[in-house]
Every structure is written in structure tokens, then in C-alpha cells.
Amino acid sequence: MNARQLLAVMVLSAIGCGTATPVEPDPLPTPLARDVASPVPTVAALPTLTATAAGTPFPGPWAGDDTVDVRGHEDFVQQTRAALELLASDAPDAYQKILTFVGVIEQGQHSGMWAFENPPRYEVGEATASSSLTWYASTIAHDATHSELYYTYRQAYPGQPIPQGAWADVASERFCIAYQLDVAERIGAPASETEYLAGLTGDHCDVDLDGDCDWDDYYARDW
Secondary structure: OOHHHHHOOOHHHHOOOOOOOOOOOOOOOEOOOOOOOOOOOOOOOOOOOOOOOOOOOOOOOOOOOOOOEEEOOHHHHHHHHHHHHHHHHHOHHHHHHHHHHOOEEEEOOOOEEEOOOOOOEEEEOHHHHOOOHHHHHHHHHHHHHHHHHHHHHHHHOOOOOOOHHHOOOHHHHHHHHHHHHHHHHHOOOOHHHHHHHHOOOOOOOOOOOOOOOOHHHHHHOOO
């Protein structure tokens, strides 16, 4: 099985709608913050996140109380644990969000949030994992927010396909970047990181600048 086939996971199977022939999912996993000079399309406002309705709990914690399953080389695991400890200390709401909406943090070739997997998995590329501790920690909070949006939509529309616009479009990116910036400030990120985040427009997923965010963009990521 090649890498593309391994990445191809059905969204419908992830939301309990039975099995089907594997195909590449839509939407794509979301990228981490990156500045790309491309036009920002007009987007609809995000829905307001609401508390979990009775009888339809959000998925986590996945790996037990106060822990996340971290997979990778020893240095990756240590860096990830340190990032999680920083969040638990200085941004406990972000840490609780991660426990709820991220089951696995795994070392990988590219960075992206696979919210539709069971459990949801944050794949982390080398450039992100080896960056500053504050930057890495803030990206975990960012991608946990993408997963939160995914499960909020799933809760509101049980059994329905989950569109990209619900959790992984430009508006969603802006929502997650805003939260990432808030977390970064609280965990002591330097001005270079917070100013960078403040200047992002949410269209960084379009790596090849062709007007969409597709698998070509995913494989072209260098973070």
C-alpha cells in the first residue's frame, strides 16, 4: 500500500455510517499556520460553538485521564510532552480541548489534523516538531480547535456528511488562528511568533497558489 492509499480514509466511516470502498477524504487535513500570498475568498461566518448536548458526548479523553497518546522517536515524544505540559500549566483550557478532541499526536512527514480518524490524530512534521516549544504548543491548540469544529458539526447534524466548510476552510482557519494567537500569548510566545500569527489570513493551505486546497497542496507542505 502506498502513502496516498494509507492517507485515504473515508469520512463516512469515521462518523459511523458504515463501510465503503476507501477513497481520499474530503476535506483534507488542516495545515498549521503559514503565510501564503494568495487571494482570500469570501467566506460565511462560523457557527457559534455550543455546549455538548445531553446524550451526544464529545469523544475524549481518548487515552485516559490527563494524557494523550504520543507516537514517534524519543526526542519527538519528549518535545511533545513538554509542549503539553506548558499548555496544561499556562493555558489549561487549551490542554483540556486537546484531551477531548485529539487522541493521538504522531510524528509524520507533513503536519495536519486528521479529525475524522478514530481516534482523531494530529500528524506533526519535522519543521513543526523541532520549532520553539511555544510555537509547537500553540499549533497543537490550533489543530485541536479544527477537531473541535469537526465534532461540533457532527453533534449538530448526526449521521450527515461533514463538509470542509464546517471545520477546514478559510473561515475555520481564521477561527483556529485566533485561538492559537490567544494561547501563544498566554504561554509566553515571543513577539516574532505572535506578530506572525496576527498577520495570517487563513489561506495558507493553498501551497501551490492554484485557488484550492487539495492533495497536491498537502504533499507539497514543508511543515
